[in-house]
Amino acid sequence: MVYLDNAATTAVRPEVLKVIHDSLLNDYGNPSSTYRIGKKVRHSMIQARKQLAELLNVAESEVYFTSGATEANNWAIRSQAEKSKELGQGNHIVTTAIEHPSVTNVTKYLETQGFEVTYIQPNERGEITVQQFIDVTTNQTIGWIAMAVNNEVGSILPIFELGEEANERNLWFHVDSVQAVGPMAYDYSQLKCTTFVGSAHKFNGPKGIGFLIYRSFQEHNHLGPLLYGGGQENKMRSGTENVPYILGMVKALELTFAEQEETFNKYEKLHHYLLDALNELDIEFEINGDMNNRVPYINNLWFNGNIASQMLIKMDLDDVYISAGSACSAGSLTESDILKAYYPDQPERWSQSLRISFGYQTTREDIDQFIQSLKKISEGKIDLWHSKKL
């Protein structure tokens, strides 16, 4: 099997699995219980929060555990938008046209509640710039939202510069950093955002666990309670904490950070290896997204004349797993909204592009097999209707 869809999700590392297994099996006490086995679990959670804060270079009190990044994005954006409106500070939000649905569908909802949202389109070079944000900001603007790395095409957005500018203008700034946390060597203490998020299953941890970091350095920042109940997570998100997964997530991040530089270098080499191999094949392709500001581990390629959904099925039959864009849109194979934002005048590109994304386990052999599969498809050797596997 060749798995090249790590932007969708990653395999849980064995070391992480062991931590989760041990916690589930041995330390099953409720962290809120007052007796020893509960206190032991509580202590391990406190340690995990501390370790996560150290890894991200933020304060322990700024860490909130969530069920993932969708929850964290919803919580942060709604909370801050609704409070700003309530305080009469304005109703305008600036974000980009290339955000993940867990951001876009929140801002679309907010539009039905009296908010106005400006969606910045990538410019002719495929860039989202700080100036674009500044240009559309008015005295009604309350906050900015931007992702760190785009999940479909791998473009890098200027979140550090945006943070500086947002802070100067007294705006809250939310960052969806899901595709950056892990591979990117960012110092989050230098990121002047109000909130940023992460999701464990993108860095070889389990699904269904993530975090929200809420930085309360500005007076007007606001995070309201998400769930009312027993008062866990500093009375902000009640409910018995998922300690096994919290421990697993922090272990996954620790391992990822320990190998960060080495892994990133490997991704750069694999990226060039992939492009060289494609150039040798007699098949036309172009890279999608921002040409200058991009990560090497998410590669989105336009194969002119080839329908992506058909190629995906053929690759599946060949045991090669890639994607046509965002798998997070509930497995749909519809045309990509992100590619529409980048290439509004090239509709053929929206449905003829494939995403190949690397993980820590990816090897050159995986890429060789992907190329072989592509070759077989272009030579008509994988036939959907006559396949034995069907």
Ligand code: PLP
């Ligand atoms: N934001 C981005 C950029 C993502 O890539 C994803 C998942 O694909 C999410 C948010 C949602 O994360 P989760 O699966 O933890 O809800």
